[in-house]
Amino acid sequence: MMTRRNFLFYAMFCLMTASAACAGNTPAPGDKKVHREGNFFAAVLPEGWTIVPASGLGLSPEEKKVYGVSLSGPSDGLASAPLISAHYYAPDNLMDKNPEKYIRVHSLPEGAKPAAMPAPPKVPGAKVGGRKARLFVNITHERGADRTIGGGAEIWEGFAVIPLKKGYYALRYSAPAAKYTQFLPVFEAFVASFKPLMK
Amino acid sequence: MKRTLILLLLLVVSAPSGARADQLSAADTQVVQDCIDNVNPDKGTLSPKKADECVDKFNEDSGALLDRASADFPQMAVEAAARNNALSDLRDIIAKYDGRPMALALTRVLQERKVLPQMRLGPKPESLNDWVARHLSSRVTPFKSGIRSWDTLGNIRIQAMKTQTEASWAELVPADRENSNTDRYKVLYFLAREKTEELLKTAQVAAKKKGSAAAYAPLVQVLKEDLAVFNDKPRIAKLDKFMEDLGAGEAAADKPAAPTAADKKTGEVLDAANRLKGAAGKEDAFLARTFDKAKEGAGDADGGVGIGGGSKFTPVPITEAQAAQLGPKMGEVKNGKMTGALAEEMRGTKAGDEIIAFFEDPKIAKTGANSLNLKFVKGSEADGTDTALGWYSSDDKVTRINTDVVDKFCASRKITPEQLLKDDAAMRDLATYVAPTFVHESAHHRQDAWNTSKGFNFLRWTDPATGKVDKFSPYQMEMEAEAFGMNGAFTAEKAQKQGLTYLKKLDPIDRDDAERYLEDGVDGLRRQYHGDSYTQIDSIKGEAARQLSNASYTASRVQTLAAKAQQKGVGLTPEEQQELGEGRQALKTRFKWYVDTLAKSKTDERKLLGWRDSIDPEGKVLSTIKISLLPGQGDE
Numbered sequence: 001m002m003t004r005r006n007f008l009f010y011a012m013f014c015l016m017t018a019s020a021a022c023a024g025n026t027p028a029p030g031d032k033k034v035h036r037e038g039n040f041f042a043a044v045l046p047e048g049w050t051i052v053p054a055s056g057l058g059l060s061p062e063e064k065k066v067y068g069v070s071l072s073g074p075s076d077g078l079a080s081a082p083l084i085s086a087h088y089y090a091p092d093n094l095m096d097k098n099p100e101k102y103i104r105v106h107s108l109p110e111g112a113k114p115a116a117m118p119a120p121p122k123v124p125g126a127k128v129g130g131r132k133a134r135l136f137v138n139i140t141h142e143r144g145a146d147r148t149i150g151g152g153a154e155i156w157e158g159f160a161v162i163p164l165k166k167g168y169y170a171l172r173y174s175a176p177a178a179k180y181t182q183f184l185p186v187f188e189a190f191v192a193s194f195k196p197l198m199k
Numbered sequence: 200m201k202r203t204l205i206l207l208l209l210l211v212v213s214a215p216s217g218a219r220a221d222q223l224s225a226a227d228t229q230v231v232q233d234c235i236d237n238v239n240p241d242k243g244t245l246s247p248k249k250a251d252e253c254v255d256k257f258n259e260d261s262g263a264l265l266d267r268a269s270a271d272f273p274q275m276a277v278e279a280a281a282r283n284n285a286l287s288d289l290r291d292i293i294a295k296y297d298g299r300p301m302a303l304a305l306t307r308v309l310q311e312r313k314v315l316p317q318m319r320l321g322p323k324p325e326s327l328n329d330w331v332a333r334h335l336s337s338r339v340t341p342f343k344s345g346i347r348s349w350d351t352l353g354n355i356r357i358q359a360m361k362t363q364t365e366a367s368w369a370e371l372v373p374a375d376r377e378n379s380n381t382d383r384y385k386v387l388y389f390l391a392r393e394k395t396e397e398l399l400k401t402a403q404v405a406a407k408k409k410g411s412a413a414a415y416a417p418l419v420q421v422l423k424e425d426l427a428v429f430n431d432k433p434r435i436a437k438l439d440k441f442m443e444d445l446g447a448g449e450a451a452a453d454k455p456a457a458p459t460a461a462d463k464k465t466g467e468v469l470d471a472a473n474r475l476k477g478a479a480g481k482e483d484a485f486l487a488r489t490f491d492k493a494k495e496g497a498g499d500a501d502g503g504v505g506i507g508g509g510s511k512f513t514p515v516p517i518t519e520a521q522a523a524q525l526g527p528k529m530g531e532v533k534n535g536k537m538t539g540a541l542a543e544e545m546r547g548t549k550a551g552d553e554i555i556a557f558f559e560d561p562k563i564a565k566t567g568a569n570s571l572n573l574k575f576v577k578g579s580e581a582d583g584t585d586t587a588l589g590w591y592s593s594d595d596k597v598t599r600i601n602t603d604v605v606d607k608f609c610a611s612r613k614i615t616p617e618q619l620l621k622d623d624a625a626m627r628d629l630a631t632y633v634a635p636t637f638v639h640e641s642a643h644h645r646q647d648a649w650n651t652s653k654g655f656n657f658l659r660w661t662d663p664a665t666g667k668v669d670k671f672s673p674y675q676m677e678m679e680a681e682a683f684g685m686n687g688a689f690t691a692e693k694a695q696k697q698g699l700t701y702l703k704k705l706d707p708i709d710r711d712d713a714e715r716y717l718e719d720g721v722d723g724l725r726r727q728y729h730g731d732s733y734t735q736i737d738s739i740k741g742e743a744a745r746q747l748s749n750a751s752y753t754a755s756r757v758q759t760l761a762a763k764a765q766q767k768g769v770g771l772t773p774e775e776q777q778e779l780g781e782g783r784q785a786l787k788t789r790f791k792w793y794v795d796t797l798a799k800s801k802t803d804e805r806k807l808l809g810w811r812d813s814i815d816p817e818g819k820v821l822s823t824i825k826i827s828l829l830p831g832q833g834d835e
Contacts (some may be wrong), residue, residue, distance in 0.1 A: 050337040051296050056251065056287060057677065057739060058669045058721055058804040075341040094808040095720055097816070105718055105817030109825040140718070142727070 017089075032193075040067050040088040041129075044193035046186045049073050049084065065090035073175075074182055079153060080142065082175035083181040084190055088198060090167045098163050099134065099168040106138050106159060106172070114139050118156035118180050121173065121188050128171070129196040133160045156180040160191050164198055175180065202209075223267050231268050236274055237283035240319045247290035247334055253283040254740065262794035269786055273754035275771040276788070277747050280793070285314040285744035288737070293327075293335055293342050296730055299384050299428050301345035302374035303734035306382075310372055312737075324373050347383040355421045359390055362831040376735055384428055395434050398422070412445035429592055435464055440724065494572050514610035517602050521616045528620075529630060530572045530637065532558050539574075540630035542639050547556040547657075549691035551634075553643045557648070568648035573637075574599045575605060587716035588708070589636040591643040593672060598640045600633055604706075608632050628704060634693075635686040635709040642682040647672060649799070655792040657746070657785075673792065675742035677734055677800040680725040686809040687716025687724060688814065695820045695826075702827035710827050717821040718813060721804045739800065743793045750789045757782040 006007035035051070036042040045051070052070040061067050068087030090101065096102040108114070117177055118137040126133055137155040154177040162169040171194060173187035228450075230373040237244050244805035257265045257280050269276035285308070292304040301326075309321030316322050320330060324346040331342045345352045347466065349365045357363075370384070375382040398418070419438050486489050517525075530541040537558045545551025566749045578584035608629050609619055612614040619625050621793050650656055652674035659669045690713035693701050702710055715723045729738065736746060759781040771779065815821055 013243070036477050048337050050294060050335060053251070053291060056254065056291070057725065058680065058800050058809075063801065064808075072294060072338070072341075081297050081341060089679070094805065094812070094816075098813065101572075101816065105821055109822040109829075111826060112829055120467070142731075 009050060018039050019190075029065075030199060035069055037067060037069055037086070037088070039197055040194045041086060041197050043069075043073065043190055044084055046190055047074065049186075050059075052083070059094065064095060065093040066095050073186065079176045079179065080155070081140065082173070082179055082186075084187055084191075085170075085172045086194060087170050088167060089170060095169070099163045099170075102168065102170055103136060103159075103161055106157065107136055108138055115175075118158055118177075119184065121160060121184060121191055122160045123160060123188070123191055127192055128160055128162050128169075131162050131193075131196060133162045136161050139176075153177070158184065160194075162196060164196070167198065169194075169196060169198075213484055220550060223271060227264055227267060230264065231272070231275065231279060234279040234283055238279065238286065238318055239630040244319070245286060245334075245803050246331060247286050247320055248288070249328075250283040254287055255281075257795055258794055261798070262790055265790050265794070266787070269754075269790060273757045274751065275785075276790075277754040278451050280790075281747035281751070282313050282318060284747070285312075286318070288744060289315060289320065289742040290335065291328075291738065291740070292712040293331060293338055293345075295726070296345070297341050298345055299374050300730040300734060301342070302347065302382075302384065303376060304729075306374055306376075307373045307737065308741055309754055312741070312745050314748045317748075321371060325369060328604075340621055345480065347387065350388075353421065355418055356387060356390070356722075359394060360386070369609035384425075387425040388429050388431075389423045392431070392434060394418075395422050395426065397741060399437060407651075412442050414443065415445060417590045430568075431661050440703075497741055512610070512613040514606060515576070515615040515617075517605050517616035519607070521620060522602050522605070523574040524620055525600075528626065529600075529633070530571060530573050532569075535561060535564065537571065538625050541634055542589050544627070544634045545628040547688070548689055548692045549814075550638055550685045550692070554638055554645070554685075556643070557645045563648055563652075566648075566652070568596075569644070570596060571644075573600070574598070575600050577602045588706075589633070589640045591640040591647070593647040596644070596647070598637070598644060600636060604633060604636070605629065607706075631701070631704045632706065635690050635712070637707065638689045639682045639686040642676065642685040646678050646681070650792075653792070653795060655788070655795075657792075662784065665825065673742050673746050673796075675737050675739050675796075676725065676729050676733060676801075677739045677796065679728055679736070680721050680800065681803040681807070683712055683724040683728060684716060684721045684803065687712040688807055689715055689811045691820055691824070692814045694815050694824055699823055699827055701825060705827060711825055714821065714824045714828060716807075717811060717818075717824065721807050739797060746789055747793065751788055753782050759784060808831070 009147070033045045033047075034042055037047050043077045049071040052072050054070075066087050066089050068084060068085060070085040071108075073082035073084065091097070095104055118139065120135045120137050123133060123135055126135060126194065136159050138159070140155045140157065142153045144154060155174050156177045157175075158180075160171040162171075171187075171191055175183050201342045207614060210701055230253075233249070234256070237246055237249040237253065256367060265276055265280060268279070289308060292301060293307065305324050305327075309316070309327075320327055325348060327342070328339075333337055335342070335693065342349075349357075351370045365388070371386065372380075374384045375797045398415075412433060419442055423435050426438075464501065469788055511656070526540060530537065530539040532538075537555050542555060557563070558569050559572050560569055570691055572595075576599050578590075579588050584590055585598075585603075587601055588604055590600065592597045605619070609616055612619075612625060612628070614622065616624060618627065656670040656672045661668050686709065690702075691710050694713060703822065712724065715727055719726075728735075736742075757779060760771060760775055763769055763775070763781065
């Protein structure tokens, strides 16, 4: 249900983006496709990226109190596709209770000295949707087919985390290291389009 | 299907005013009818989005709608639930996975299962082209590439595969888990191995001149792609060296050669190589001959246990007699109490205490479902346990740990198995080393007991000679998600208490599970493992499709008998009455398995996420685990 307060945010967002999606969910050819995640946020979907459905397995987003969208990018079908996600973490969520924990969980540990580091996303003024954001990067890995550590691809990640009075947003970009730079501008454009609907 | 709808509505309309509470309302009927329509290929819908809605509806209120539908229309209820689950599962596979993991999963659901082909989706993966274009349009390219569709192979590969045509290629499955079975990925991999060797030889004679790297770059790129699928790092390194020798650095600064020229050069190289080796048309024989040796060239395993160091030592494998002594020393239950080194290792942790409580539960002990029978045995290539750390079998209720794990432990500690059995400190360290595996397998033991207690062990077959029945419990990915969550939580909590010293005693695999658990929770483990080493098992949705579909014969018999029972003047024989009752019960049990298993996976995940939060509220334990996994940090 759309509350009055959220309707105002929504209307402002529509004015700012002149999005066809706001005018009845029928974007004309060439229009940007806006995704609105309940009363939590809205953002322009990158062209050619697919919304990855919530798993439908285990706990639902409502049960975890983590709401958002995950997108899968172009892939040659060999390496893993790049992924972008945006989620709102409610204060009593079941994953990471506060942004500090989230940032620590998804950061390189102290003492790590990787041979190369991903570049953090470029975000003007470090502000997303007018709110202060924390920008950082991470390196993780896929498991190899032979179950050895390091057998899989190195995955580079870039993040923008936006703390709120209640809860926080986490915008995440993951790609095989060799593809990270290629799709980083897509993530940056996604971040630039991100409109928080929560205070 | 229109006829069905009319029949359904007539039955609803003609229901007496004092209708049973478990009867379908008109609204329910419409919901079920819409779900049936969705999975009717003649109507051309097969929408995964609608399938999600149907799956949700079927699971609401503990499966109440499914119960009501199956009471009156069992066959349609089975079909609607099975097919909509299968569609939702198919969408998940194509949306979430890429490359060979996607291909393996598609082989499973299109070739090995029967539900999707009932909707004309499969068994050949190309039969999905229209469906993917309609419902997952932005995944068309990854899908085609993932199944190694002929039109994505490119000229280089097609020229190299002299004996393959588009038609013969379509007959191959995209990917098969079994090394001995041919598939598209293996054909390309072995071709790449062969062409790599030939290229390196040919290059010594014909192309060893600086500046020719650009001409070879497209071929080398293709070879590397196909080698990388099986992690063939040694050959990829050889190709990199080859390009370096040809001056790839200089070439890289130039504009890459035009595709036509590059393909022509590639063709010449391949033709020469084929003539030289007489290799054309031998892919299949080559596959059969050499694939098992591929493991030798696979990536290096990281670490091993980080214990010991120093002088030369020749490892001594454990004997069967020595292995037999290990089981009881590690863990057994006496007078209702679990004892042994593993019990000591697990006690005082959330996951460990739960497992001990399971083995010591007197109520379950009355049924014998929690009897601990721990054995150390060598894994077998025949059943795929050769690479497993451990496994639990619901057939004989035995938990087995692979003796390779013990051999690895002894080798790293530079002791013989004989010394191990006499050394209490070493035995404690072995318990530390195998405990995460034991927690994992014991979680499966507990799942087996849960299934049995609920009556979710279905008839597989009855021996006609002896009348003995063989039963099984469905095995699906949520069971692994819970088991990996359990061993991840266990390792994380031990790391919280004992830090890096503890982590250094573990296999990197166990540290990695704990890392994934603390990083992205149960979802992270589920996604990772279903994408790599558990591609042979279905998601809960896929398994639901299979199990419910398997009940379709029972459903049709129930429907027939129920209809006969309602006919005036036509009664059921006592045998038919019994069959009807048993059939209804069998369907009810299968629907209950479906609903209760989904509910259980939620309960498990909620608990595991709660533990995750309490074990590592600030993310510090995860940092320690990450440090232990850095090169040179995890081992002493």
